[in-house]
Amino acid sequence: MPCEINGNANSEHHILNKGFYLQNPKNCTQSRKLLCGQRARCGMGCELHHIGICLFLALGTNRTLILDTDVHTKRLLEHTYLPLSGTCFGITPKDLDNAAEISSMF
Secondary structure: OOOOEOOEOHHHHHHHHHHHHHHOOOOHHHOOEEEEEOOOOOOHHHHHHHHHHHHHHHHHOOOEEEEEOOHHHHHHHHHHOOOOOOOOOOOOHHHHHHEEEOHHHO
16 A cells, blocks of 8 residues: 555655655755754664654755764665765765755754
8 A cells, every 4th residue: 555645645756756856966066955964973763863854854945965974874874775865975165055054953
């Protein structure tokens, strides 16, 4: 049975397509970004919860999510999951002009 949001199975596809589009912009340097950093270390569930919140915020604000994580979390993610983007692989100083940062929220 497909996931239904408000009784509409097409909503799931809309959200997935929007997420894919936002995470894989044609021109990464011109896309608006959400820089999500986690300053405190915690367990895997805690870190995945934080990343999930960042994904929802990026989706809701129409921004490409860029994770700013410590080495431990980066290694965990790289060995366990696919990359968040196929076109944006980090943030450059120039990208900061189009980025919002939410690390202060957590």
